[in-house]
Amino acid sequence: MKFNMKKLPVSFYQRKNVLQIAKELLGKILVTKYPPASPSLKLQRSKAGRAGNGVVTSGRIVEVEAYNGVIDKASHAFGGRRTARNEIMYANGGVAYVYLCYGIHHLFNVVTNSSETPHAILIRALEPVKGMDTMLQRVGKKKLDNTLTKGPGNLSKALGLCTKHSGFSLRSKELFIADDGLVYSKKEIATSQRIGVDYAGNDALLLYRFYVKGNPYVSGKPK
């Protein structure tokens, strides 16, 4: 199992075209590697938890949505809106923005562009790569199926992501995005409107969602 895994450079994130970056994130690998102090007691007591250097869980990104800063009604930063919660969106690209939704779900975003330009990309689905057993423990499931990392709330839970990771560099030890060389061809990528942003009026119509066609982990109804 030797991949040539390279963390994406900061320059990848700090480009200006958030749609382009969103498309390029498809196929990349989101990795978390947490020390034994893990979300569940079960894990701490498990072999993997005691092993020491943290448990690796990772998945290949197969679905994303772009949020185009201050001019995008669906974005938390629309109109230059700036609060304690979304402040990190105004940072230089290459950090995480994680927030709680509906009081239950942690949604993981990638901050892009340069400082003061609050672009972000919501990671909506992953295809599990490593640490399936650990991920299953985190979500309390016994068997691997495509719901494990399907949908933004589910994948955050599986990888152990929560709001305390907001602001983390995406090149840090515990949390990073890597490139193993896989690139989806244009034909394999589909485009659609974003999900759950009806409140955004005309901007709900924008084709800012990108996903890998036919991938069973992509959220939404199969078509």
Place this chain on the structure above:
DNA sequence: CTGACGATTCACT
């Protein structure tokens, strides 16, 4: 301080 609500998910009809 208070009330309304969300870039969702899941169980149930």
Place this chain on the structure above:
DNA sequence: GTGAATCGTCAGC
């Protein structure tokens, strides 16, 4: 298809 869960965040008083 419908509705409940559940709590941090934020605008308004």
